[in-house]
Amino acid sequence: MGINTASLSGISFFVSADSIQNLWPTFGQQDIAKIYVDASTPEGAVTAFYTYLKARRMEEGFNLLSKAYLQKTNFEEWTNRFKDILDVQIYGTRMEDERRNIVFLKFSxxxxxxxxxxxxxxxxxxxxxxxxxxxxxxxxxxxxxxxPDWSWFYEI
Structure with missing residues (x-):
């Protein structure tokens, strides 16, 4: 028997019930780490978007899609694009065109x-x-x- 700890975009993560029972006494009342993102700048919005994908917080990521973008998709179709993705890693971002709010990024x-x-x-x-x-x-x-060669990971 197991506990489904996350089930989004076609991927489920299970933890055995025995593991939870054995670890239960070690769980504390301490604060859980929170994800803080700032979408008040173009670069911050791009970082927030991929951070939400990494954390599987699909609803928050979906909420960062513009009204124009949402004319081409819905939540179910959009989340299905990520069903095989286990992790997202951002290597860097930089402003490409400040006038048009364009951000360059590298990620895997x-x-x-x-x-x-x-x-x-x-x-x-x-x-x-x-x-x-x-x-x-x-x-x-x-x-x-x-x-990509090694320099790709370091040059933004």
Whole structure:
């Protein structure tokens, strides 16, 4: 018997009931670490978006999509795009075009494909738009980078 600890985008994580029973006495009342993000800048919004994907906080990530972007998708379709993603790692962001609120970023995903973990690397831009006091994801131009060399991870 197990406990489903997370079930989003087609991936479920289970912990055995015995493990929970054995560990229960060690659980404390201490504060749980919280994720703080700041979408008040274009760069902050892009970082927040991928941080939410990493933490599997899909609703918060979905809420950072612009009204124009949401005309092309809904929550179920959008979350299904991430069903095989185990992890997201941001390597860096920088403003590409301040006038048009375009942010350049590099990131990777760890995906579960046919019973094996695969790493994928990406680089590109997100154009953001200010809506309701926060910047939201408007349009992306992100491409997969095949076999990046070591310098790719350090140069933003």
């Amino acid at each position: 995903t760890s995906n579960w494909v046919n019973g094996e973990r695969q790493e994928h690397y990406y680089a590109g831009t997100w154009q953001t738009v200010l809506e309701d006091g926060v910047y939201k994801m408007y349009r992306s131009n992100i491409k997969e980078v095949i076999d």
